[in-house]
Amino acid sequence: MLVIHGGAGVERAGMTPADEAAMRTGLEEALRAGHARLAAGKPALEAVTAAITVLEDSPQFNAGKGAVFTHDGKNELDASLMDGATLKAGAVAGVHRVRNPILLARAVLEHSPHVMMVGDGAEAFAREQGVTLVDPSYFRTERRWEQLQRALREEAARQPHADIATARHFGTVGALALDGEGHLAAGTSTGGMTNKRYGRVGDSPIIGAGTYASADCAVSGTGWGEFYIRVSAAHEICSRMAYLGESPERAGRVVINERIPALGGDGGAIVLSAGGRLAMPFNTEGMARGWIGADGVPHVALYSDETLPLPAGAGP
Numbered sequence: 185m186l187v188i189h190g191g192a193g194v195e196r197a198g199m200t201p202a203d204e205a206a207m208r209t210g211l212e213e214a215l216r217a218g219h220a221r222l223a224a225g226k227p228a229l230e231a232v233t234a235a236i237t238v239l240e241d242s243p244q245f246n247a248g249k250g251a252v253f254t255h256d257g258k259n260e261l262d263a264s265l266m267d268g269a270t271l272k273a274g275a276v277a278g279v280h281r282v283r284n285p286i287l288l289a290r291a292v293l294e295h296s297p298h299v300m301m302v303g304d305g306a307e308a309f310a311r312e313q314g315v316t317l318v319d320p321s322y323f324r325t326e327r328r329w330e331q332l333q334r335a336l337r338e339e340a341a342r343q344p345h346a347d348i349a350t351a352r353h354f355g356t357v358g359a360l361a362l363d364g365e366g367h368l369a370a371g372t373s374t375g376g377m378t379n380k381r382y383g384r385v386g387d388s389p390i391i392g393a394g395t396y397a398s399a400d401c402a403v404s405g406t407g408w409g410e411f412y413i414r415v416s417a418a419h420e421i422c423s424r425m426a427y428l429g430e431s432p433e434r435a436g437r438v439v440i441n442e443r444i445p446a447l448g449g450d451g452g453a454i455v456l457s458a459g460g461r462l463a464m465p466f467n468t469e470g471m472a473r474g475w476i477g478a479d480g481v482p483h484v485a486l487y488s489d490e491t492l493p494l495p496a497g498a499g500p
Contacts, residue, residue, distance in 0.1 A: 186235060188454070210239060211474045227269075228268070228269075246355025246357075252332070262277040264276075276306045278383060280320050292306075356404075358395070362460055371404065373388065387410075387418075388405075394418060396421075401458070403419075415443050417453065418453070452466025477495050
């Protein structure tokens with residue numbers, strides 16, 4: 185089983201038919217890439233890495249190639265990865281030249297005694313590990329640049345943001361996998377938030393907030409990161425499943441649709457249990473999401489009013 189998301193906060197008003205088609209295609213390609221690893225008997229960690237790499241390479245998502253710009257006109261990338269079988273984790277934050285931050289997060293997990301590396305130090309480690317570095321111009325897309333310019337104009341005029349992509353703190357990709365050995369893994373990658381300042385880091389690279397995996401549960405979040413950090417969202421979902429015996433649907437709903445909104449935040453998440461039960465809670469008009477099972481058929485959706493068939497036992 186492989187479950188992915190391409191970010192909450194998807195709004196029909198901001199999407200053209202071409203955008204929708206490209207996003208759906210990107211989700212399907214990511215699912216097939218991860219499924220190929222699982223079908224070949226590879227561990228969950230490898231399937232998660234493969235799926236997120238595809239999403240990072242797509243300009244349709246706010247991660248890697250499609251990352252948004254900071255106030256200073258830069259792209260700052262964050263990612264994290266966790267192996268539920270061993271509780272090993274790797275994370276990177278504030279990198280500018282790493283083509284696929286999820287690959288660097290995996291290098292931290294596998295080849296470092298540390299869990300998180302940031303900025304220049306993380307990129308020095310990337311060079312040592314042979315992780316691909318690119319010129320920062322690689323990440324520039326005109327769509328994201330115009331989003332920043334619009335946000336700067338609105339800020340200068342003290343106007344509210346008109347563009348949902350700049351007004352809210354969405355735009356993340358993530359993946360969860362359950363392999364043939366029954367092991368889980370989770371990963372998340374993001375370009376952060378448009379017009380962010382002061383070296384801000386959200387929940388995506390923070391283990392327990394945006395990403396968590398154990399022997400029983402895997403979670404990747406997408407939403408307003410400050411609130412996910414404050415409630416340790418990913419770990420909280422897994423804790424509710426472990427200690428209260430809640431289903432992925434119930435645990436995800438309490439944290440994503442009740443606790444975070446009560447504080448003023450919003451967003452979504454994907455949740456997967458060791459038994460293959462999944463949930464995709466979110467409280468926005470849409471969340472790019474999908475799953476693929478043993479039959480290799482990808483299932484994807486963007487909006488809340490789309491019916492996404494779920495595997496047997498996966499809940500409503």
